[in-house]
Amino acid sequence: MARLTLMLAAAAVAAVGVLAGSAGARTSMAHPKLIGLVGKNDAFKITLKNSSGKLVKTIKKGTYTFVISDDSSIHNYELDGPRGKSWTFTSVPFTGTKKFTIALKAGKYKAYCMAHESEMFQHFTVK
Numbered sequence: 001m002a003r004l005t006l007m008l009a010a011a012a013v014a015a016v017g018v019l020a021g022s023a024g025a026r027t028s029m030a031h032p033k034l035i036g037l038v039g040k041n042d043a044f045k046i047t048l049k050n051s052s053g054k055l056v057k058t059i060k061k062g063t064y065t066f067v068i069s070d071d072s073s074i075h076n077y078e079l080d081g082p083r084g085k086s087w088t089f090t091s092v093p094f095t096g097t098k099k100f101t102i103a104l105k106a107g108k109y110k111a112y113c114m115a116h117e118s119e120m121f122q123h124f125t126v127k
């Protein structure tokens, strides 16, 4: 019985080693995610959150994967960056989820809905 336990323990250690290896490889390839959401239940609300669910306020410059969910056909999701840079992630009629890989440079950014820009926006800073 003791011997069987030892064998199981060895197998478990080996399995953990494999998992740790694959997780390491994945981390080196994937960019940090930023989660954008607009118009859930047609609400006049737009957010950009990090993978822990916190609103993005200040982040480090670098490459990010934006996962943008547009739940409403009356809103869209756009991003303005420094020096006139801008990205239109979704159109107003579009609903669904899209992914974008973007290298963010230092500066001020604004995520917003083009149709209701004065009330639907979120500012953040890249440092």
Ligand SMILES: [Cu+2]
Residues within 6 Å of the ligand: 044, 074, 075, 076, 113, 114, 115, 116, 120
């Ligand atoms: Cu809107």
